[in-house]
Amino acid sequence: MERSCLAVILAAGESTRMKSSMSKVLHPVAGRAMIAHVMQAVAGAGVSSAALVVGRDADKVADAARSAGVSVEPYLQKERLGTGNAVLAARAAIESGYDDILVAYGDVPLLTSETLNKARQALTDNVDVVVIGFHTDKPAGYGRLLVENGELVAIREEKDATEEERKVTWCNSGLMAINGRRALDLLSRIGNNNAKGEYYLTDIVEVARSLGGKAVAIDAPETELTGCNNRAELAYIEKLWQERARHQFMIDGVSMIAPETVFLSWDTKIGQDALIEPHVVIGPGVTIESGAVIHAFSHLEGAHVSGGATVGPYARLRPGANLAANSKVGNFCEVKKAEIGEGAKVNHLTYIGDAFIGAGSNIGAGTITCNYDGINKHETRIGKNAFVGSNSSLVAPVAIGDDAYVASGSVITEDVPAGALAFGRARQETKEGRAEALRARAQAIKDARKKS
Template sequence: MTSRTCLTVILAAGEGTRMKSSLPKVLHEIAGLPIVGHVAKAVQGAGGSDIALVVGRGADKVETSVRALVSNITVHEQVERLGTGHAVLAAQSAIEAGYDDIIVVFGDTPLIETSALEMAREKLAGGSDIVVMGFRPDNPHGYGRLIEQDGRLIAIREEKDASEAEKKIGFCNGGLMALRGDSALALLHMIKNENAKGEYYLTDVVEIANSQGKSVVAIEISPDNVIGINTRLELAEAEAIWQNRKRREMMLAGVSMQAPETVFFSHDTVIEADVTLEPNIVFGPGVSIASGTVIHAFSHIEGASIGANASIGPFARLRPGANLAAKAKVGNFVEVKNAKIGQGAKLNHLSYIGDATVGADANIGAGTITCNYDGYNKYHTEIGTNTFVGSNSSLVAPVSIGDNAYVASGSVITENVPADALAFGRARQEIKEGRAVQLRARYAALKLSKKAE
């Protein structure tokens, strides 16, 4: 299989009007990745390193999105919408380059699996000329039926043209197809538009190939593989399927989840075995978590790297650039952004640590914040190893606190603190004996006067 060259034609020129969106349909996201990006990833996994992207509306945006994932693509615009056969021929210049295998997929089927594409390529390698990917829906009504005879696919019959016997067939056309590269263009050019819509249907190559005595077969793939996205409702349904797949994959790989249905992953989430995920956790893009870590409930994590045996949450938020070493602890209602947290450091509760470095075994008290932004620019805070920062402290960047230093609770730190020093940065406390009685009387009189008005 690896010795065979492959071109995948991704058809992504649909209008997507039912999405009711200014964004091209194929750029709507599932698990943080555009729909067409999921297709491109599956294609790459099946060895389809070369991609011909057929675009229409929002061509530039669609091209940019796919190029961010794969480099070896050519882009072809389908100016007129004259059917799937016409769409594939928009990529004629790429097909002419010469490939062993040509795979045709749709840019709006994000649940297509690499294994399905590999199965189709294996059939081509075994001598088939055309491989049609079919599925068995719970209700076949409305789908084209795959008519087989002696192991060969002899026709694809649309329901309106099917006989009563053919309508009872449960094996349906998924629209995805693989063709031998040396005969693909000739077959595509033989497709006619002699139908009510005057369009060129890719499915017609089945009967054309059969008339030439070529080998045409159908393979069965999971119905999820051919789910196309046309509305926001279908987008949400596909997201749910993708998330369930990912949850299953994670748990089989050794990740523990107490309530899997409440955990949501990104397309690129990486979690090692023996990580525990409590309920109601959301992962944005760019997260990796090492073994032994526990993510407590109601945490939101994005763009973060978490070392082994760490503890996160509950109600923690890790934003892009958060980098936590082994055994670090980020507790409830703590937010970390663009900060390195050293091994064994503790940020237990109610704190914001941004644009900072926190040394190993440091202890950051409740309510501590790094004041990193002056309204125009951001500045860095350096907190040393084994440093103790008392509760309700504000560290005004740029500032550094040396190793083994202490910062008294309630301090506003604006100057560097040397190692092993104790820093106070708060107003001097004064006590006025009996003043509380006077204040209560004054406030009570003010309240009465307001009621009398």
């Protein structure tokens, strides 16, 4: 839309019901602060500037809000005198002059740009106030939207509603759009003649109508407008977010065998024809390309899985893991800050950290890159088509050349040239007939312990 728009985001909650040491809006949904989800929706609605009304953890809340690329100016709410007073904490921003004002809350992370755009669009029809509502079969506790002849005439709080008004199932979400050219006048006229002596933003509807203005309500899904006040509601919002994200990925061509067991992050990217098996957890910063397979019970974070690659089952990819096309990280393996080349295989029970593995190489079961000396991390480099036998320890910094072969059970402390065969283990000795004597000695020690 060509109209200018300011978003006023109320995010000054004290987290009292969350029983938390940090601001409520900083609690994560899908690995991202709630306030950042709200700002993403705001950014998608064509908003370039936001007035952020803050309280506790003001600087941290402002930093989290800036993640969506919207220009954010924080305003401290000094007194708690109701939602109308909270919006006026951003008076200086409102005075700057905008065509539209959007009022949203920092603890409604499922909000979408589509709903905000719908509210802005409704303002263009000579409307001063647009309230976003939702229909519910459990309206108890919510303010009711009272509509006559297509116009919103009032928002009635349940305690003030008549029996007939309480039957209304269209409820107030608290979110709204206001004519920016009249917003300051309307907000300033909200009174506090109520039991609590507070200024309620909902009164703006009747204020606008008393001045000859028009107010309307639009509808949005109840789940999208779900707010968060405690940990149980936070878990419910996470559930709703995950369901929405999984559904969209499957519609876009991603296969999930048991989608309800897969957990995604806000920035997860998965290509068409990828397969995600049950009980997979995907943390922030993960890209899975088309045709890749993530087997069951795997955990990925900060990793890139290229097309045709396979991970797991029971694998862990940590930040910096980069799997090239058709590579494999198998069961009970961990990869961290490492490049796994095209077609390379890291099959079983293996740790690869701070490493580069060339195309076509095979890393045997139980292999470890010993990358940490207690103070510093060091790199292991393995060339193309190399073979590292099972149960090998590669003590970094060390390099193994193209086509090299490391014998099973080796401890490699020096570079292995291309095409070479390296042994790093003690020579085997066999003592004939000694097994029976060894068992007898062990049994004697056991018997002696019992007697004592």
